[in-house]
Each structure stands twice: as structure tokens, then as C-alpha cells.
Amino acid sequence: MPFAYAATDLPIRPKTVDAHRQSWEIIANPGRWWTGAERVEIARVARAARDFDAPTTELLPEAAVYAIQKLVVDNANLSREWYEETVASEGMTEDRYVELVAVVVHALSIDEFHRALGLELEPLPESASGEPTRERPAQADQRYSWPPIVPKDGLNPGDEMLYGPLDWGANVISALSLIPENVRWLHDLSEGHYLSFAEMRQPDPLRAISRPQIELIAARVSALNECFY
């Protein structure tokens, strides 16, 4: 079983462990536009990029490898021009880009949790066989962000509430929704690392540190990454 945390006495929350295991399973399986093997490879390249290492890979298009590296180590300097060039490159599309971003950021987040606590990184999962579904939601719509998003009525059943009262959620919640499963994934790892979407509207106590302490850390991390959002 991955993420056993047997080598540490630190009190890792069960929801965190669940979210990590779920993420590894999601990464290992075929998505809409990448195979399981390609998705695990995306996570491998992302892990190496954090060490400023650039492993060779024959599984991914060159533009995908470059995009992974930019997302991990040069995220403060992404631009619309770069995005448009990336999705127009050989082997890339808007849909493949969004799925790639989701795999990169979720795998990176779990690795960063381990690094912050001085824990060994979890071995990446074995990929599952199967083909991507290659299904683009009919409701995909170009709104405010570079890739199209999917409004509430295009999400998977049961996930519509994650957008709240609007027909799309806060911009960062809907940003990866061109792959609707990403909205649930975003939520579940948020709950494991930070707060669930519902908890974000609730008063303290929510975690062992206070909400102002949580948001101060969040603001500092955002500032260090030069993230305006």
C-alpha cells in the first residue's frame, strides 16, 4: 500500500493519506488524452525538474517535456504566447495541455508535502494499461483563461456542487475543468493538504494552525512564486 508513512511518527491526517493514494491511482490510469504510462512519465519528469534534472524520455513529445519543466521551475514566467505555442506544438493540444498540468501540479504537490516534512518521496505508481477516452466535453467554452473551461452543467455527476452557486467556480477551481475529473481531484487534494471547498467558508478551528496562520503561509508561498492570482 503506498503512502504508509511507517517511517515517521508525524501525525499525517487520514484524509491526506487518502488523497495521496487516490492521486497516485488517478495518475496511473489512462486519462482522456494521455495513457497511464504517459501520465506516470509526466510525473517522473516533473519530479526530476524540481531537482533541475532533465531525464531523457521517449514517451512524451518534446513540447510536453518543456511544458512540464516550465510549470515546475519557471512558473512565474508563463505567458499566453508561450501557452499558444505549446498547444500548437507537435503532440500537444489544449486538452492534452490541461491534463498534463493536472498531473504535474498534483504530483508536485504531494512531493512538496514530503519534502517539507523531510520524508522520502513515494515511488511513482505502476501505470495501468488502457487507452485514453479522447472525450472532449461538449460544453467546453472559452471564457477568461487560456484553455477553455467546462461550466457546471458539463461536470461529472455529483461534482456540480463544487462550483457553488455560480455556473462556474472561482477561476482557479474551474481552470482545469476541460478535463472535468480535475475539479474533483483539485477538491480532494485541497481537503487533504489545506481545506475542502466547504471548509473554506467555515470559521476556526479547522486545523491545528489557525486560519490566519494558514492564509499567511499561503500568501507567502504565492509571493515566493510571484503569483498575482
Added chain:
Amino acid sequence: MLRESSKRSGSLDSLNLQGAVDPGSDSGVPHGSLLTAFAEAAVRRTDALPGLRERIAAELGPQELVDAAGVVANFQRMVRIADGCGIPLDEFTRDATDDVRDDLGLHAFASAANTA
């Protein structure tokens, strides 16, 4: 979110937002300097990280350390979603932060271009 949560907790008067962007400024949040130093060491992966982990575990507690690491990990993800998709500020955030973004120097960030 920092200002809003401080308002809800009744500590808005002591909050100094510069503490979020300037490590030399006291945020006014309890243990804020220790927590932001930990966040910076984790993001930048500096040699200070092990010592800061020990201090948080000793001064706040091991669950507090784990929860702080979770927040770092979460926002290492969220910033990349935001900047990787070029999303603009939400309208309510834009309105609520209109008075502080210049003071904090946020318009110098390249990703400010995503918000008209």
C-alpha cells in the same frame, strides 16, 4: 483570504500584510515569522528547512508542522494552476484587494498581465 480570515478571527487590527511578501516584516499573526520562514525554506529548498521543522514541532506541535507543510504543498500546486492557465483575479478578490496590491508590489509579477 489572509485579511478576511484575520477579520473573522478579530485580529485584523494587528495584521500587517507586508509580512506575507517581506520576510523582514512582522505580519502580526502569531508565530507568523516562523511559519513564513518555514514556507520560504520549503519553496526554496534551503538548508534552514530541517531546523525550522524542529522549531515548529517544538514550539507549536507536530500536528501544526504537518498542517503547515500541507498548506505549502497545496499552494505550490495552486499557483501553478493559476499561472499555467493564465487565469485573472476573481472579481470579488479584485475588488477586495484593490487598495493593497500596489503597496505589496504584486503588479510587478509577470502573471499580473492575466488580469486586465
